[in-house]
Structures are given as C-alpha cells and as structure tokens.
C-alpha cells in the first residue's frame with residue numbers, strides 16, 4: 001500500500017522572526033505568525049505586549065526592524081502570476097499599493113471621514129485605486145446593503161449610531177475585495193449587544209475560501225468566536241490555541 005502523503009495547507013500570509021524596537025523598548029521579539037485562507041485569528045495579550053505593533057508589521061504599515069512577512073498572491077485578487085510578495089523588500093510605494101489592493105483595515109474608532117456620507121467613505125479606497133465615481137458608488141452601495149445598512153447610504157457619519165458607523169468601516173474595508181482584513185479592537189467602543197452584531201457581520205464577511213481575518217482584541221468573548229488565538233507576552237508569541 002502506498003504511503004499516505006500529507007499535503008501542507010497553503011498559508012495566506014506568513015511572518016518569521018519579527019523584531020521591532022522603539023528606543024529601549026523591545027515591542028516585538030522574534031515573533032512568528034501564519035494565517036491561512038478562511039481563518040479568523042485573534043491576537044491577544046496584556047496591554048503593551050506588542051499586539052498593535054505586530055498588526056502594523058504584518059500589514060506593512062510600520063515594518064519590523066528585521067524578519068520576513070510573505071504574502072501569497074491569489075487568483076482572487078486578479079494577480080496573473082502565482083507567487084509571493086515579501087513586504088520587507090518592497091519599496092514604500094509598492095507596499096502602499098499592495099495594502100490598498102490586498103488589505104482592509106477596521107479600527108476601534110472607525111476612522112471614518114465625518115464630513116462625508118456613508119457611501120462616500122466606503123467608496124474612498126476604490127476611488128484611490130482608480131475606480132470611476134459610478135463604479136465606486138455602486139460597489140459602496142452593495143457593500144452597505146450586505147452589512148444591513150441599505151437606506152443609510154446618504155447619511156453623514158455623525159448621523160449614524162456607533163454600531164452603524166462601525167459597519168460602514170467594515171464595508172469600507174471590504175469594498176476593494178481584500179484578501180486579508182486587519183481589525184484592531186473593532187468592537188472595543190461598542191456596548192455588548194451592538195458589539196455582538198458588529199462581530200457577527202465582521203466574521204461573516206471577512207472570511208471565505210480566499211480571505212482571512214486577523215483581530216486584535218482584549219475581549220475573550222471575541223477571541224472565542226475566532227478559529228485560533230495567538231497570545232503575545234513582552235513582544236513574543238506565548239502560545240497558540
């Protein structure tokens with residue numbers, strides 16, 4: 001009988017040996033991280049343990065001092081060639097372009113533009129990526145409808161509840177059809193009932209065969225809804241579960 005062969009599961013993003021210091025503070029110390037398509041992974045750890053620094057390094061917002069972050073190209077993102085992008089070796093401009101195309105971001109306080117309407121906030125990354133105003137408007141309306149916000153497209157952000165505004169932020173992150181969503185305390189500013197609904201929407205829309213979600217959270221309840229938890233302590237990965 002032939003030996004069975006285990007085929008390794010292809011990861012979406014893999015980082016090794018990430019180290020980052022701010023003066024005397026070692027924010028990341030030899031941290032490894034891998035995320036697979038379809039996964040939601042929670043990053044947990046005490047305040048100051050390096051969670052946001054890890055998110056910023058993985059997303060290329062503020063690169064690590066050393067270590068590698070490799071992102072697999074996927075057909076779903078329109079890449080014509082299979083292969084990998086090494087974030088550390090890209091120029092700032094190439095890294096920004098990759099972020100716009102492949103990553104979506106949801107932060108605790110939404111970071112929406114208050115003067116703009118809901119649909120305009122969602123359309124922004126599409127316009128930045130070169131979409132026409134009509135295309136961006138239609139895509140934005142579709143995303144807002146998917147997130148249960150049909151009819152609120154023309155409201156300005158100040159005319160929305162906290163939960164609705166956070167759904168707009170999720171719609172904005174998803175509109176460019178990214179492969180990886182980074183969320184930093186996405187429900188941290190919401191009451192528990194609203195937070196539950198927003199988390200449901202985030203989990204349902206951010207994972208799929210070619211898409212994954214990374215959530216930085218202090219909330220064990222949020223982490224329990226994810227597929228895996230990565231715990232940081234003093235900048236190092238402590239344990240995976």
Ligand SMILES: Nc1ncnc2c1ncn2[C@@H]1O[C@H](COP(=O)(O)OP(=O)(O)OP(=O)(O)O)[C@@H](O)[C@H]1O
Pocket residue numbers: 022025026027045046047048049050051052053054
């Ligand atoms: N830009 C910066 N300049 C100086 N020190 C920084 C900077 N960013 C982070 N740090 C330090 O690096 C360490 C890790 O910070 P980080 O924000 O990653 O932690 P965290 O786990 O996300 O914390 P919290 O849960 O409080 O948000 C902390 O000691 C922090 O003070």
